[in-house]
Amino acid sequence: MKIGLVGFPGSGKTTVFNALTGLSAKTGFGAARPGTRNLGVVRVPDARVDKLAALYQPKKTTYAEVTFCDIAGGTASRELDRGVLNAMREMDALCQVLRAFDNPAAGEPAVPERELADLQVEMVLADLEIAEKKLHRLRKDRDSSPLETKLIARIVQQLESERPLREVALDANQRKLVAGYQFLTLKPLLLVLNIAEEALAETIPEALHRSASDLGTGLVALSAQVEMDIAQMPAEERSEFYEALGLGEPARDRFLAAAFELLDLITMLTVGPDECRAWPVRAGSAAPKAAGKIHSDIERGFIRAEVTRCEDLLELGSEAKCREAGKLRVEGREYIVQDGDVVHFRFNV
Ligand SMILES: Nc1nc2c(ncn2[C@@H]2O[C@H](COP(=O)(O)OP(=O)(O)O)[C@@H](O)[C@H]2O)c(=O)[nH]1
């Protein structure tokens, strides 16, 4: 899963990136040309995986991973150039960093609501340009599918009303039709309100909460500078600082939880002497589809899934014990995988 950090210069994208990844990419004005990117991979901490690994002592333990991409860009005139737009299109989800701290170098006071609205307009316009071109072509071509033409016309209409495509109800077939366009306003969006360290104890303004829910996005508040400084400390010193600052959980953990929720992801687990592993799976996935995450052969040759709950397995100590206790279920193709399911797939190819 790839999450793109986007926003206007000086909002703190690179600082957030460093806070999330523990890396030290260069921050500050002019640190990067528009369209350049920093890439970092983060393991999603998961206590269930830790405990399963302690039980199985596997050769390898694998956590779910999220790739963060810090996309430099946006100009003082607030327009996004092609390089930035193209980089944004490749992401599974976007995270806009909103500046809510005073930055003398930015030359303007912090108005996060305006940054949110401005980027929204940019994304709507970028999508509209693509949709209009497509509609023009579809209408000229006598062989084009009336269904597709109707759908793209609906999309153009939505964008002309300056609303994101996220709000358009699309069925599975329609989703497939539009997937290739990589519309920006169709991507899940998470907002990070980057606040000054002095403002950590303050609550998020109600208006911003409303804007976020109006756009169908999640909202996380943090002070990127503080989080970055702590993320770059030795691991054993970090919790002390979190406590001293009254910060509770590291921003990275809160952020990852919000991203999982936003992307509608749950965690499926697999265990064995070779590997204990967490697999992010879309909520509502049937067993064969979830199996396809591991290997397409398992999806194709799916026979059944043997499922135990992670907490039962940890309590009873082995799958054999779970079977004896009636805690191992055999499920078929219709089974919807649940968060925390430990699954063994039986398949035949
Ligand atoms: N006071 C304060 N400064 C910050 C915070 N986050 C970022 N900055 C500063 O703002 C400037 C721009 O940050 P940067 O991450 O490079 O922004 P980007 O252009 O969006 O990548 C840098 O000088 C950072 O040190 C914060 O939470 N508080």
Ligand SMILES: [Mg+2]
């Ligand atoms: Mg930057």
